[in-house]
Each structure stands twice: as structure tokens, then as C-alpha cells.
Amino acid sequence: MANKVVKKSKKTKKIVEHWQAHIQASFNNTIVSITDEKWNVLSWASGWSAGFKWARESTPYAAQVIAEQATERAKSLHSLKTVDVYIKGIGIGREQAIRWLISGWLELNGIFDITPVPHNGCRKKKVRRM
Numbered sequence: 001m002a003n004k005v006v007k008k009s010k011k012t013k014k015i016v017e018h019w020q021a022h023i024q025a026s027f028n029n030t031i032v033s034i035t036d037e038k039w040n041v042l043s044w045a046s047g048w049s050a051g052f053k054w055a056r057e058s059t060p061y062a063a064q065v066i067a068e069q070a071t072e073r074a075k076s077l078h079s080l081k082t083v084d085v086y087i088k089g090i091g092i093g094r095e096q097a098i099r100w101l102i103s104g105w106l107e108l109n110g111i112f113d114i115t116p117v118p119h120n121g122c123r124k125k126k127v128r129r130m
Contacts, residue, residue: 016042016078018109021071021101023063025091030063032097034074043073063093067100082107088114 019042022033033044045066047057056062074080083106087094102108 013077017081018084019074019078019080019082020084020086021067022086023067023088023094023097025058025063025087025089025094025097027058027091029057030066030091030093030097032063032066032070034070042078043070045070045073058091058093060093060096063091063097064100066093067097071101071106080106082109084109085111086114087111088116090115 016036018037020035020037020039022035024031024033029047031044031046034042036042047062047066050062050066050069052059052062052065071080083101085098085101085108087098098111
């Protein structure tokens with residue numbers, strides 16, 4: 001006799017009132033992750049997972065759709081009220097993703113830019129002498 005295997009769902013409903021939206025906007029893609037205060041990922045979306053391919057992944061419209069998908073997934077499983085937005089990168093989709101996140105149905109606590117900035121950069125190559 002074969003035993004039945006019951007697969008448990010990883011998606012559990014927990015109440016998270018204060019959460020964080022992490023937006024990584026590069027020249028090639030935009031990724032939005034919704035986390036709680038301890039940085040446990042509640043939901044995420046990227047350009048490819050939203051159905052955009054190749055050069056369209058980094059457009060402002062794609063960033064808007066990505067932010068919408070990530071927040072809707074998190075909102076359906078968790079009660080979301082206030083948000084902190086953390087932005088990383090210099091891509092063109094960063095502003096549109098922020099605009100969609102703060103479009104009115106969420107209370108915004110703050111926007112933080114955590115883009116890494118080089119202080120001095122790498123050491124230059126020696127000049128070639130002949």
C-alpha cells in the first residue's frame with residue numbers, strides 16, 4: 001500500500017503591521033522584496049517573474065507592476081499598515097516603484113537610500129613603460 005504524502009503549505013498567515021519594502025534597481029532589472037522588521041521575506045517580485053523579458057525588465061512601468069505584485073501578495077497574507085522604503089541602486093525604475101508604494105493606501109514612515117557609494121575606488125593600473 002502506498003502512503004499518502006500530505007504537503008504542507010509554506011504560506012502562513014501572520015499579522016505584520018510594520019514592514020519594509022526593499023527596492024533594488026539596477027540598469028538591467030528591478031527587484032522588490034517585502035520584509036518584516038527582522039528582515040524575513042514576506043513576498044518578492046522581479047522583472048522576470050512579472051512577465052517582462054530582457055530590456056523591458058528595467059523600465060519604469062515594469063517597476064510599477066513589480067511593486068504592485070509584491071505588495072498585493074504580502075497584503076493578501078498579512079495585514080500591512082505602515083511601511084519603510086529602502087532603495088538600493090541607480091536604475092530608472094526606482095522612482096516609479098516608490099510612487100506606487102506611497103500612492104495613498106499605505107502609511108509611509110520613511111524613505112532611505114542605501115545605495116553603496118565608493119569612497120575612493122580601486123587602485124589604478126601602473127603606467128606602461130617601454
